[in-house]
Amino acid sequence: MAGSTAKTVHDIFQSMEYGPTSSSAATAQAWLDHHSRSLGLFMDGKFVCPADRQTCSLVDSKGSAVCSTVCAVDHDVSKCVSSAVIGFKAWSSLSCFERAKVLLKMGSVLGQHGQCVSEVCELSKTSCSPSTLLRLLQYYSSWAQLRDSLITDWSPLGVVAVVASDDCSLYSLMQKVVPALAMGNSVVIVPGRSSAPPALLLAQLFMEAGLPSSALSVLTGSDVSLGAKVAQNPNISYVTYSGNKQDGVTLCKATAGLGVPVSVSPCVGATCPFIIFESADIDSAVEGVMETAFKAKKExxxxxxxxxxxxxxxxxxxxxxxxxxxxxxxxxxxxxxxxxxxxxxxxxxxxxxxxxxxxxxxxxxxxxxxxxxxxxxxxxxxxxxxxxxxxxxxxxxxxxxxxxxxxxxxxxxxxxxxxxxxxxxxxxxxxxxxxxxxxxxxMSDPCLPASGHKDSGTCTDGGQEGLYQFLQPSSSSSSPPLPRSSSISMDYSNFGTATSPAVIPNGSDPASAPKSYLQFVGGKSCKSESGSSVAVQSPEGTTVLAYCPDGGRKDVRNAVEAAIKVQPGWMKKSMSARAQSLHSLAKGLEAKRRDIAASINAQTGLSLEEADKEVELSIARLSDWAACCDKIQGGAPPVPQSGFALSLPEALGVVGVVLPDNRPFLSMVTLLGAAIAMGNAVVMVPSQKHPLPALAFIQVLQSADLPAGLVNIITGSRDQLTAALANHSVLKAIWYWGNAEGCQYLQYTCTSPLKTLWLHCQKEEKDGGMDWTQLRPSHKEEMWRKAVQWKSIWIPTA
Missing domain, CATH: 3.40.309.10 (Aldehyde Dehydrogenase; Chain A, domain 2)
Structure with a gap:
């Protein structure tokens, strides 16, 4: 046709321009008009628009106003969480089959309203395909069905808060919401600005699918500070965050000391390598670069x-x-x-x-x-x-x-x-x-587990492994959550700076003078860098049993440096080789059984018979971990696309362990076995009150078949050594048994880089309820899961 400006196929291929896309959003506009373009909070199964609230405006890619959302205040948070507690009771009381049926029904409802969801996402500049959400629902509905049969002796946490930053995608948000619901928790969503409208729409659709009212709520606000307000509520059991790291760090610092576990998944802003080898199909690789590197909006x-x-x-x-x-x-x-x-x-x-x-x-x-x-x-x-x-x-x-x-x-x-x-x-x-x-x-699929390595997160999302962040061991002897409380007013710069009591010569007979112990760093017994010692008191506190080194920051530095050198080689050892080394350690402990039992007796006041039983149980515990070395493996989960995938458990790296006062020897051996069996190196801080059993164990370590530097034991002030561990950039995780101040300090400090924390606030001589002599399978599973991180590898075949 004369004068036609239509492009031919040849023209399109020459320019490689994208074809025209439909800009119609009639369904989404109708839904927004139905709500007068002012979206309220979602609680008790319906939209609520409180009066006299500030609002946030959302604009589309062209700068036009899309809608406004309400900024929740403290009263809204309290009301919402109280309602979520009721929703948890109703949702968790349903059978696995009934919960699975609701999630499957949600898939059908999403299919009916997929156009609306897609258009609302597009208007909100957080594109998310309904098909990916449908895959999430289908996958986790199966786990909801099989929870009690395949994940035995675990129970839901309660009310889970899912917080997102303004630039977080809807998929990253729902990747936490759906599994939390599947495991029987109720969820309070605190979305970012862009994901707020689609999150509110999905909450409405969940109600249509039969989810009990209040099992899912949405609180909107102006920034991530709303997430901190939600975490302050004592009925919140767990907080998980997705988005950029800056807001995640802000949330961690704001919730420090509240007694609520917080996990962070900084899925926005990370730097990822795109590696092209000479053996690659160069044309396909360059096409992949063009598809992913120059997007207008990318995470x-x-x-x-x-x-x-x-x-x-x-x-x-x-x-x-x-x-x-x-x-x-x-x-x-x-x-x-x-x-x-x-x-x-x-x-x-x-x-x-x-x-x-x-x-x-x-x-x-x-x-x-x-x-x-x-x-x-x-x-x-x-x-x-x-x-x-x-x-x-x-x-x-x-x-x-x-x-x-x-x-x-x-x-x-x-x-x-x-x-x-x-x-x-x-x-x-x-x-x-x-x-x-x-x-x-x-490429992504909910069946693949992935952990945040280095500075990219403190939890695992996806697969069966990602479900455990929303579960806890059911037994009452399990370590309970941190006690809920208000943050302590602390000067973080002064934590751990108190000087240890001076050791003054008393002119006693050298023959009866208390023994002086050495600590264990880099495979060698040594004094502390300070050259100072601290006195170890008897259980009654009347006599000095011994002197142990007063370790500090330099000792931690030396221990971590030694651990870094040896850990990669230890991790690469075959699983059977690691098992043999643990069996060797158990055999060495058997040879020193009487000496260790005597040390436990003198330090803790247990009878020799009870102390001997503790050593015997410790030997059995090491043998348990040796047996687990080649039993805990990854897998090849089936993926919906062509190709196959691998999920691999990997060692964290170097782990800092601050040990409890209760059962100081058995707890040390249990945690040590869990860490090194999975390929980690450890820097251990024995109980400040009862360090002698750990120091006596050094003789066993010296004769064991373990690489020098794999296990390091540093004694001294718990707070001082905790601060040194927290400020060391190489440590990936810290397992801590101590006071409330120490827990708060770690939560506030371990954010740059991010460290995985396993915190326990012990009270007096007890460590918060953990019975180290009666560990159920779920407790051991919890320990080894704390000692590994997961990697997924996706290999397409077509």
């Missing part, structure tokens, strides 16, 4: 790592594919300033720019940009700004590729491109990330 930032032999080919293909690309809209002028600053710094360090066009001098539009020859230390690599930037680095060998990829402080995910399966699997196992995609990227 992670990518860093491209290319093997030198194919670097020129990759760059030329990128230049060709980028030639017709247009500028991408940034979120704000502030983001533009960050992008400009990052580019200037990268160019100073020698990077060159690859752009389809010059950047406008101002405004929020910016062209897709590849920074070729970027230095690993460049700010745009370590902490990239938001925007369509792709740093590119080259490597020579496989080892160098792994080093580059692990250079980032984040450990969320990685994409590997190679046709060599052996190379792919070896690289995947060496990367410190939670998810690895081979010849693919950004």
């Amino acid at each position: 992670v930032q990518w860093v491209l790592c290319v093997q030198e032999s194919v670097l020129d080919g990759v760059v030329s293909r990128l230049r060709l594919r980028m030639a017709a690309m247009k500028c991408v809209a940034l979120a704000s002028e502030g983001d533009r300033a960050q992008v400009d600053a990052a580019l200037q710094e990268a160019q100073k360090q020698g990077a060159t720019l690859l752009q389809p066009c010059a950047a406008p001098p101002s405004g929020t539009q910016f062209p897709p940009t590849v920074l070729c020859g970027t230095a690993p230390s460049s700010p745009c690599v370590v902490n990239p700004p938001p925007g369509p930037l792709l740093p590119l680095m080259s490597f020579r060998s496989n080892t160098e590729a792994v080093s580059l990829a692990n250079h980032s402080p984040h450990g969320q995910a990685a994409s590997i491109w190679t046709e060599d399966l052996t190379l792919a699997l070896e690289t995947a196992k060496s990367l410190s990330v939670g998810s690895v995609w081979v010849n693919s990227h950004s």
